Amino acid sequence: MNNKVKDEMNKIDIPEELSERSQLGVAKAANEIGKKRKRFNLTGIGIAAALLLSFGAFLLVGNEYLNDAGGGQQALISDKDRGIKIPAIKLPKGNTSSMDMIGLIVYNGKIYTQTNSQIKPAAAKDLLGEKLGITKGNIDEWSSQKAYAEELASTIGQADVYSVKGYDRDFRIMIYNEWDGNTRAEYYENLNGITIRSGADLFSKMKMAGHVSSAQWRTGNDWFNSIDNFKPITDMAVLNAFLEQLNHTKPILRERNGSGLDEMRNDEGFTELTVDLTDGSTVRLELLKGGYINYGAMDVYFKMEADIFSEMWNLLDEK
Known part of the structure; x- marks a missing residue:
């Protein structure tokens, strides 16, 4: 098990209580991602499960919010001089069988998810950079925290993972496979554990x-x-x-x-x-x-x- 990954997983606690205003924002974010999933063309990808995230804010499980016994809060932090800090995502402990999900890959201590960027399959091969490994496909609704702490743990089955030519691998990676004349190519991006000072x-x-x-x-x-x-x-x-x-x-x-x-x-x-x-x-x-x-x-x-x-x-x- 990769200790660096485990350290990243344990950085941020889940909130015990959320204000009504925050709950509204997260619920809307969940609704928006639900619509976006239709546009990711997931048919045939074989996703066992994926994690529904309102990036940098809270994890949503059904109609309830995950609580952590530590009583900490996972929230965005704003400073007019230092920008907005989006904390590293804290993954759930224990059974998450009621969770609605999107695609997720753990790489180099960071969590990458499907986002609003895509790559056309016909163009993807030209952007293949260094091969980073093969996803384990070991995460589903019943996975424990231990499963999330493994390098290249994922919710998408097994897929070859690459860096993307011309893009920072700390921001974007890609899965790519060919079979029977078909191509599976998708971007995954790390949008947490970062600070945004400007666009x-x-x-x-x-x-x-x-x-x-x-x-x-x-x-x-x-x-x-x-x-x-x-x-x-x-x-x-x-x-x-x-x-x-x-x-x-x-x-x-x-x-x-x-x-x-x-x-x-x-x-x-x-x-x-x-x-x-x-x-x-x-x-x-x-x-x-x-x-x-x-x-x-x-x-x-x-x-x-x-x-x-x-x-x-x-x-x-x-x-």
């Missing part, structure tokens, strides 16, 4: 600006109902300016905004932007009217300067 601490790692092949968007209503009614972005100059400005956005704790920003997730106040990159990667961002951007299930919003965001928002003209 650059997240978005610069995705390398979107200047590498766009195409982009499209759909309304909040279409996103909510999983309707693939995408409309193309035609002004690449505005899009690239927007993507570059993401590096200069200010991180804001989701829970500190209460339900206000979450309530903007409606057809008029919310849009999903999908960016296809020249290397075959695809990144999905959520835009909220007023200058806010969210990525995946992170409990952090990113606030953008008004003029640049407004130019981008105005491209989405069917509100």
Whole structure:
């Protein structure tokens, strides 16, 4: 067993009590990930189980929250000078048979999960870096804490794991397998145990600006109902300016905004932007009217300067 991994697992405790405001935020995050799972194309992957995470915040089990006898709290920490610290995920102790889940891999003391970035199977082979190992596929709903502490423990069965050419392996790794003419390729990202001082601490790692092949968007209503009614972005100059400005956005704790920003997730106040990159990667961002951007299930919003965001928002003209 890898002691480094065990140390990472034990860094952060689970909260005993959560405020009503925090519970609302986590419940919404769970709902959002449930919708995103439909878009990960999981059919045939053979996922035994995966961990539902509101990244950097809390673990959700059914309709209840995991408690830890230690009485500590796992929560985001904000400092106006030092940024927002998203703690390392503390995995559950004991039986988790009632847990709803997404894909998860433990690598080098970090926990990587499925996110809002994907790789097109036809392009994945060109991005294969160093082979890091083979996932164990040893985690399911009944696994103990001990199982999570193993290097390359996973919820996705056995798969070859690689670094990704052009990307930091501390941020992103990839599984890749070929069989009977089919390709299984997926990104996994580490979005916990990090500090975000500006958007650059997240978005610069995705390398979107200047590498766009195409982009499209759909309304909040279409996103909510999983309707693939995408409309193309035609002004690449505005899009690239927007993507570059993401590096200069200010991180804001989701829970500190209460339900206000979450309530903007409606057809008029919310849009999903999908960016296809020249290397075959695809990144999905959520835009909220007023200058806010969210990525995946992170409990952090990113606030953008008004003029640049407004130019981008105005491209989405069917509100």
